[in-house]
Amino acid sequence: MxxxxxxxxxxxxxxxxxxxxxxxxxxxxxxxxxxxxxxxxxxxxxxxxxxxxxxxxxxxxxxxxxxxxxxxxxxxxxxxxxxxxxxxxxxxxxxxxxxxxxxxxxxxxxxxxxxxxxxxxxxxxxxxxxxxxxxxxxxxxxxxxxxxxxxxxxxxxxxxxxxxxxxxxxxxxxxxxxxxxxxxxxxxxxxxxxxxxxxxxxxxxxxxxVEALGAGMLSDQSGLISLGTYIAGMVHGHENPRDTTHFFPNFAAVPHEYLYESNGIRRGMWTVSWFKELLGEELTKQAEALKVSPEEFLNNEAAETVPAGSDGLITVLDWLSTADEPFKKGMMIGFDGRHSRAHMYHSILEGIALTMKTNFDAMCEELDIKLDNIVITGGGSNGDLIMQIFANVFGIEAKRNSVNGSASLGAAINTAVALEVYNTYGEAVDQMVEVSDTFTPEKDKHDFYTRFSKEVYQQVTAHTDGLLKKAHAFFNEQ
Structure with a gap:
């Protein structure tokens, strides 16, 4: 060995x-x-x-x-x-x-x-x-x-x-x-x-x-969503295009290949952690009583009680603004008496998936490609709820690999090829990357998310940006 x-x-x-x-x-x-x-x-x-x-x-x-x-x-x-x-x-x-x-x-x-x-x-x-x-x-x-x-x-x-x-x-x-x-x-x-x-x-x-390589990403027909502090969306490519609008070319982990990266979400999974910490000791005690982690407790609660669309609760994930738009803020809007912490958690996950679907659509249209499936990596992909939401929002299979924190595996693949354990990156991926779970989209929920995203979710910031700009002048982003 x-x-x-x-x-x-x-x-x-x-x-x-x-x-x-x-x-x-x-x-x-x-x-x-x-x-x-x-x-x-x-x-x-x-x-x-x-x-x-x-x-x-x-x-x-x-x-x-x-x-x-x-x-x-x-x-x-x-x-x-x-x-x-x-x-x-x-x-x-x-x-x-x-x-x-x-x-x-x-x-x-x-x-x-x-x-x-x-x-x-x-x-x-x-x-x-x-x-x-x-x-x-x-x-x-x-x-x-x-x-x-x-x-x-x-x-x-x-x-x-x-x-x-x-x-x-x-x-x-x-x-x-x-x-x-x-x-x-x-x-x-x-x-x-x-x-x-x-x-x-x-x-x-x-x-x-490297994470993309560890996820087995060597084709432009498979998309990767990396659930990290910064949530990124990527597809593999062979050219180095200039003056792109909805994505930027990044070096791939395969020499002289490229990774096309869509707009992402700053403080993406950080927002999930932030929400969990807000719930504090009560969440921890309830999870311990059932002998599950706080994350698993929230996933189970939201999956069992919250429908697609979170009963109208909408989350916009601007918890960290960019230098050119410092007024941007994270938002939850649409509260009423039905809403619980499970709705809030579910809405954050939906916001992540809906935002990344919008970003992917813009990138794929510019590249003139169509995805067959998406691979979700990072610790956040351990939850079945977010995997199913991604499948439903994107309308294609969402896959989770056996090693879903795949940057270290990508580094091992680079090493295996460098040391001639395997002759090509394709051979190394075939031998070292294994799909663990596949989530199939539910048609009725995909149809709902498609309409909801176009008619509601993508329109939210057009109505709120003006107000946030005025508020920013009062607080000056400390």
Whole structure:
């Protein structure tokens, strides 16, 4: 037996999963990240050395639970959160806290305000250096404001591009494609993490692309919905289109392939967690009495008591506004005496599905494609209720894989291909990705959601935006 480590460094936790070559989970470790540091309005940072220290803790946990022989682990695939900017000293240590994807600075050209900074890189570049000592990074994780040529997957050869982004070439890491060896685990990193020394560390891509690969996404006829803090919708593609309207092309985890990503939902599944926490101790006690989790309790309650449309309760999921529309707010409207916490929960799930259906429709129309099915990934997909709502809203089969937190599996697939365990990504997906459950749409509910979305849900913000703009002037978004 041989094994592969898949690292999934997310925005809420770092997960380290050890797989066998058939994609089965052998052991895993997880470490929650610290709450974000907010030193000033607009600045959102990972405190201390949290990205690395969480990896150390999660790796130790996974290795302590690993039942096999360490020498049978053949490689490590590294996937981390995208849009994070890390400033490093000459020796590769942090010169400042890592900037979150929510930090306004990552949406602007780099500013040379820290004289200790010798390198500007991504979260994967930083962690690669901590693991291997190399100043290398995956080209597939350079989304946002970087001087990269998205056709060649390498740094631009145009001096004006470097001036635009204000990062000289000598401050950037060397780039390698997904599925190549970045370096090997150093003795120091092995001692810290428990990971075997000298095993190769494999380049993957940005977290959404690696998640798509781990979900088996290699066709434009299957859509992926990633239920995370940011909910994204994606399809696989082969071209790098320009001037798109309803989607943007992202690097795929397969070299020189692309992932087309629709508009998403900021603080998507965070909103579900927020609602659950609002219910507090009462929900916890009721769930414990039935020996189920609070999430399972809410799912069962809503599935048993709430019809499609939540008896007219509508949720708009703008819990985190964008910089160009700071007035946007999350809303629940349409309350009456029928409504309970189950209605509110059901309405949030419907809002997620209806929003993503609207976003997918716009993307698919622009691409001139039609989906045969959707795959739902992320922890939120564990609930049968949200899976069935997605099937009913989209009107096509909604699938859930055996490994539904699929970024770590995607990292393992990149590693399996890099180390020639499998010859192609198609072969690796066939061997390592397994569908667990398929949810079939209920025609009457699909017909209802189709009419309701067009005639009501998509019209809500046109009527509320003006009022929210006026309210924003009073409160100035603190």
């Amino acid at each position: 041989k094994y592969i480590i898949g690292v999934d460094g997310g925005s809420q936790s770092t997960k380290v999963v050890i797989y066998d070559l058939a994609g089965k989970v052998v052991s895993e470790g997880r470490k929650e990240l610290q709450p974000m540091s907010l030193p000033k309005p607009g600045l959102v940072e990972h405190p201390d050395d949290d990205l690395w220290e969480s990896l150390v803790d999660a790796s130790q946990e996974a290795m302590n639970r690993f039942p096999g022989e360490k020498e049978d682990i053949i490689g490590l695939g590294l996937c981390t959160i995208r849009f994070v900017r890390c400033l490093l000293k000459e020796d590769g240590t942090l010169s400042a806290p890592a900037m979150s994807w929510m930090d306004e600075r990552v949406s602007k050209p780099y500013e040379h305000t820290n004289h200790d900074t010798a390198y500007v890189t991504t979260s994967s570049g930083y962690i690669t250096h901590r693991l291997t000592g190399e100043f290398k990074d995956s080209s597939g994780n350079y989304q946002g404001l970087w001087p990269i040529n998205t056709d060649t997957w390498d740094w631009s050869e145009d001096d004006e591009v470097f001036k635009k982004y204000n990062i000289p070439r000598h401050m950037l890491f060397d780039l390698q494609n997904p599925g190549t060896v970045l370096g090997c685990v150093t003795k120091e990193a092995a001692e810290a993490t428990g990971i075997p020394g000298d095993i190769p560390v494999i380049a993957t891509a940005n977290d959404k692309a």
